[in-house]
Amino acid sequence: MPITSTDIQYRLSGGAANSNPDASLGGAKSSELVPVDLFDDVSSAESAAGDTEYRIIYVHNNHGSLTLQNAVIWISANTTGSRIAIGLGASAINGTESTIANENTAPGGVTFSQPSSKGAGLSLGSIPPGQHKAVAIRRAVVAATPAANDTYTLSVEGDTAA
Known part of the structure; x- marks a missing residue:
């Protein structure tokens, strides 16, 4: 059976059992x-002064036997004011x-x-079954902009041998 969108998971970092997004700052992949x-929501103080925050997550291939080949990640929907940016982690595939x-x-x-399209997306490489690649996410709130709840969507696609 080919890899489906439900086989591609976004997991927190910060330790094997970390469930706190605020602690998703690198380290071991969480389950x-x-x-x-x-x-968190942008507070009025953060909005007034400006604020830049980071999180580190892992794109995990949860398929039992197939490698996610030539995987690409992009921001398919960004926040108001395009506050979200992404970058590839420095660690290798399946690294910490x-x-x-x-x-x-x-x-x-x-x-x-x-990157706002698959064609402009960042190359994750090929992710074997049960393995992952780190992605950093930056939220930058420019000073004196309205406070807002930021919503965005990341998308990952790749190929498979089957």
């Missing part, structure tokens, strides 16, 4: 899926991404962009 609200000090610290070795 917990990324919740819809990976970032370095932990950042706190949510306001940029992960080292990551270049952020806002």
